[in-house]
Amino acid sequence: MKAAALAALLAALAAAAPGTTPPQYPPWGLSLEYLDASVAPGENFFRHANGLWLRTATIPTDRRVAGVNLEVQRANEAKLRAIVASLVAAPAAQLSDEERKLRDLYLAFVDTAAIEAAGLTPVAKDLERIAALASPAAVAEFMASPPTHTDGPFDYAIIVDEKNPGAYIVNLTHSGLGLPDRDYYLRADPKLEATRAAYRKYLTDMLALGGVHDAARAAAVYELELRIARAHWPAEDRREVEKTYNLMSLSQLEQLAPGFPWRAYLGAAGVPPAAGSRERRLDVAEKSAFPKLAALFAATPLPVWRDYLTVHYLHEHAHYLPKEFDGTDFAFYGVILRGQKQPLPRELRGIQLLDEEMGEALGKLYCARYFPPEAKAKSEQLVNNILTAFAQDLTTLEWMSPPTRAKALAKLHAIRTKIGYPDQWRDYGTLVIPAGDLIGAVRNAEVFEWQRQLARLDGPVDRGEWLMTPPTNNDYYAPDRNEIVFPAGSLQPPFFDANADDAINYGEIGATIGHEISHAFDDQGAKFDATGRLSDWWTDADRRSFEARTARLVKQYAQYQVLPGLYVNGRLTLGENIADVAGLVMARKGYQIALGGHPAPVLDGLTGEQRFYLAFAQSYREIWTEELLREAVLSDPHTPDEYRINGAVRNDAGWYAAFPAVKPGDAYYLAPEERVSLW
Secondary structure: OOHHHHHHHHHHHHOOOOOOOOOOOOOOOOOHHHOOOOOOOOOOHHHHHHHHHHHHOOOOOOOOEEEHHHHHHHHHHHHHHHHHHHHHHOOHHHOOHHHHHHHHHHHHHHOHHHHHHHOOHHHHHHHHHHHOOOOHHHHHHHHHOOOOOOOOOEEEEEEEEOOEEEEEEEEEEEOOOOOOOOHHHHOOOHHHHHHHHHHHHHHHHHHHHOOOOOHHHHHHHHHHHHHHHHHOOOHHHHOOOOOOOOEEEHHHHHHHOOOOOHHHHHHHHOOOOEEOOEEOEEEEOOOOHHHHHHHHHHHOOHHHHHHHHHHHHHHHHHHHOOHHHHHHHHHHHHHHHHOOOOOOOHHHHHHHHHHHHHHHHHHHHHHHHHOOHHHHHHHHHHHHHHHHHHHHHHHHOOOOOHHHHHHHHHHHHHOEEEEEOOOOOOOOOOOOOOOOOHHHHHHHHHHHHHHHHHHOOOOEOOOOOOOOOOOOOOOEEEOOOOEEEEEHHHOOOOOOOOOOOHHHHHHHHHHHHHHHHHHHHOOOHHHEOOOOOEOOOOOHHHHHHHHHHHHHHHHHHHOOEEEOOEEOOOOOOHHHHHHHHHHHHHHHHHHHHHHOOOOOOOEOOEOHHHHHHHHHHHOOOEEEOHHHHHHHHHHOOOOOHHHHHHHHHOOOHHHHHHOOOOOOOOOOOOOHHHOOOOO
16 A cells, blocks of 8 residues: 555544544433433333434434444444554554454555456456356355355354254355345335335346346346245244254255255365264254255256356455445445445444454454453443342242242353453464455455364364454343353443443443343243253243243234334344343342442432433434334344333333333333233
8 A cells, every 4th residue: 555545544544433422421321411301201211211312313424323332333443443543553563463464454455546456356267257157066166165155045154053052063044135134025015115126226237347238137136036035934933943953964955955956065165074974964944945945046047046146246245346346235235225325434344344354353452452350340240240130030930930940040050151352362373364465365364264163063162252253332142052242342331331320330231231141031042951952941831921921022012113014023023022121120130239238329310220221221322224224123133222112111110110100091101910020
């Protein structure tokens, strides 16, 4: 990169984006200026807590959301900008091997002059290979080969075996759609009709950029995807873990779905056909869809598959190609599909690439600077108090019988907690990042990661592995590992502040901790035992009681209309809704434990309980583009934010006690007998 371009890059990294000044919180952590007294708590608690912010909130043109998550994200971006700027400015001799790789990958991505000059040359051999594919086996091999891994009717991954959690297994799922979900192809909706029309144009435009100037061929690609969509399972069925665990040998898979060249496909991925002396066993997720998709694969002419692969390959690589490819891709996937008006600045997208491809190397630098030991210690105390609250609750839970209770407590006590960052950082020593070769660098990183996973396929499960990178603003519970994980990137203000009032920390990050622990006992997580094994450890009576309670949640949330004619899918969101309701109750009990029997102070006229619930509502202070909201309702297992808050508090007796003005007749009031009490 030339000196002038490098200087401009450093200036861009140093510049603060508009609107990045964080909001000012009182010393104890709540944003009082967002409260809207004109909205009664029982009419809409989300708007009561956030209404004055909502009146003026706007989504930045280069984003899809505005609100608390964007504020945390921008704060993290500022920290990562500083890290990357120091890597770019430092003499090469002063950088470690990992730091040099991070810098070289980043510089290759932001060097748009070099990308424009190279044109399609870096991917020319792959496009030529697609054009020359002469057999179904060759098509399948291209789809599966790690250097060219491109979407097709099936996809693969190596995951923990849900019925043998000490081992890994190859998991096969249906795939192949360019739109987010089958409903985008099949649902009768004027907005989706317009999206489909825009997608057909996108296919035509992207194929033309790849040298195929024939709208009829683009239409054939769309029709192929439409047929794939018809075979796909609905999103709510895909989350039923016992339905998506179907163990079979490779030979049995060939009998189930004979139209697809499975051995060529898995061989190209490097998956051995045998494990020791026995034939490879596979976990086939959406089993009933596989025969249909295999038959469709066999019946589709090779020229259509070649065009399909061309456009999907260009989509996967658009970020690394000249502006006309990147811009065409963003015009559909950013603007039309998700409502984002402008792309993120290239320097920020480069940071995202580092997080995707070398996230633990980047995370090591992030945590060293921005996640001090005292933050980790305070976070661990929050987790411990909420785990204690769960244990106390399970001990006295009226509707759960002693045999189930004993196993639930065993599972709770077996939950592993990971806070901030891994105990052992990933070794990137064998990863080669050639300077100035963006496509080569990204390809090497993708192959490196797949080879890392493949090498351990027939070995024991790595219990120390993290499935998110340390700078990530998110958290998770993994049922097959029975662990909760909170990356350092999510343990940042306002979600967590070691100096904030306990009511705020427990209402914000505490409710999130309770949410993740609750996933161990949601409608799907409860199907895994203390070891992470998929097994039924409930008595029949307890299972029926639990399902009767959660069925009422399905009905409640299905009443929430997010957009005209578009309602929350109560089945799809059930697990997250259970975790929201139960996690809130447990976080409040954790807060009470933290108080140690002492009364909470009244601050600015608000009791500790009121601050707790208001903090919970403000932790979801957010607005989304309409397009992103539609995608979430159709395919995301999370209920949109406003209904997450209102749906959770109305089932919590503690909320009614904290806000006694909530009364019958209010929009979100529920009579005690109508509230869903789980824990």
